[in-house]
Amino acid sequence: MLNVDAIRRDFPILNKGLTYFDSAASSLTPEQVVLKEMEFYHDYRANVERGVHRWSQRASAEFEKAHEEVARFINAPGPENVAMLRNTTEGINLVANSLDWKKEDKIVTTVIEHHSNFITWLRVGNRHGCKVDVVRATSEGAFDLGDFEKKIDDKTKIVAVTGVSNVLGVIVPVKEIAEIAHEHGAKMLVDGAQSVPHMKTDVRGDKIDFLAFSGHKMLGPTGVGGLYIAEEELYTTEPLCIGGGTIADVTIDSYTLTEPPLRFEAGTPAIAQVIGLGEACRYLNREGMENVTRWDHILAEKMVDGLSDIDGVTIYGPKDPKKRVGLVTFNIRDLNPVDVALTLDNDYAIAVRSGHHCALPLMKELFNLNEGNVRASSYLYNTKEEVEALIFAVTEIAKQ
Ligand SMILES: Cc1ncc(COP(=O)(O)O)c(C=O)c1O
Structure with a gap:
């Protein structure tokens, strides 16, 4: 079980008077990660994978260690399978732009996707004439696997x-x-933006x-994310950008890309952030992802039970908490969700998110x-007290 009191001591920002329930938008960062980033700036601030001097060597070693840590965190075979990009959105776009599309190719996605994993595929459809087939879900977000079998x-080419x-x-x-x-020879892409932080991957x-x-x-x-690329796709996947750092050789009329993951990380990468992400994985591993999920x-x-009882x-979403991560959406009668979020912030110092959460197809089709x-x-x-x-x-707002 997590020792939440001890964990909270790693997040001094929690003492600044706000109850933070907006981690799905962006989580808080523990001191260990902040200090690891600062270590780069204080002790070995240099570019990676190019210089021979000691700071560059140290920065490169830390940068590579971070790749290894992130690879371990998701059980990838090795650091070559994890390209450090900016975020989930960039990773999905890399794959969408990398595949060799033909008109007869088909893409299967779902109605509950974030726009990053939805419009990216619509654009491929528009550009190349491919069909984009959308699997529907119940209002709790449950799928009938038979629908995937049909589509x-x-x-x-990709699901x-x-x-x-x-x-x-859900x-x-x-x-x-x-x-x-x-079974059909299609590739499987997972948008792990909300799953990787909360479940063992x-x-x-x-x-x-x-x-x-x-x-x-x-x-x-902020400013760093990962794209895992399976072994079989490592050399067929095209980088989104190429240039400095991505080549093994260049002649006057040709070039050869270097080995992964560097071939996907064109230009000077977000070095401190990559090193910080490695530290974040270390932190989560120490706490144990099973414990994170259990909490x-x-x-x-507690949230679902408490909020459901309010007149x-x-x-929205599954009633069974085991079917979800710590994320609950709700409305209070016909109150505008932005007003509810503002009242929670102004009157109760509670931070939540409001709006369509970049998932308009879900909002419109399901609700x-x-x-x-x-x-x-x-x-x-x-903590439970924060819930x-x-x-x-919410009870007080609902009384108005
Ligand atoms: C499910 C899902 N996918 C993709 C994204 C996009 O993440 P990012 O903005 O870090 O690229 C988000 C962000 O909220 C998300 O929740």
Whole structure:
């Protein structure tokens, strides 16, 4: 079990008077990660993979260690399988731009996707004439695997699915979907923005071909994220950008790309942030991802139970807390979710997110919600008392 009191001491920002329930947008960062980034600036501030002097050597060693740590965190075979990019969005776009599209290719995705994993595929469809088939979900975000079996066929080039919905909090059965994809020779891409921070990730066990995730949602710095690329795709996947740092050789009329992951990391990378993300993975590993998930379920259950009991409150997503991470969206009657979020901030010092959460197809198709809803999302540093404070505040707002 997590020692939440001890964890909170690693996050001095928690003493600044705000109850933070917006970790699905961006998590807080522990001192260990901040100090690791500072160590780079204080002790060995230099570029990586180029210089022979000692600071460059040290920066390169730390940079490579971070790749190894992130690879271990998701059970990738090695650091070459993890390209450090800016965020989930860039990872998905890299894959979409890298594949060799033909008109007859098909893409299968779902209605619960974040725009990053939705419009990227619509654009491929528009540009190349490929069909984009969208699997529907129930209002709790549950899928019928039979729907994937119907939509995925031998023309399907990629199946792009989120690991966890950023609106419903629901955990998606990516392993089962990957099996269906592979039966038809399709690649499986998982948007891990919300799943990687909250659940043990096993890219090899789940037979994922591409996994995109963001450091800033998993205790890491902003400006860095990872793209896992499976062994079979490592040399067929085209980098999004090329240039400095990505080549083995260049002549006057040709070039040869260097080995992965560097071939995907053109230009000077976000060195301090990559090193910080390695430290964030170390932190989460020390706490244990099973414990993180267990705490999520405890807080989710308390949130769902408490909010459901309030007159006029509608909750979205699964009622069973085991089916979700610590993320609950709700509305209070017809109150505008932005107003609810503002009142929570102004009157109760509670930070939540409001709006459509970059998931308009879900909002429109499943709930017909133009204004979206309110999202309270927790992480390993949140407490039961904070959930009680949220429930109290929502109860008071609902009385008005
Ligand atoms: C499910 C999901 N996918 C993708 C993203 C995009 O992440 P980023 O902005 O870090 O690229 C988010 C961010 O909220 C998300 O929740």
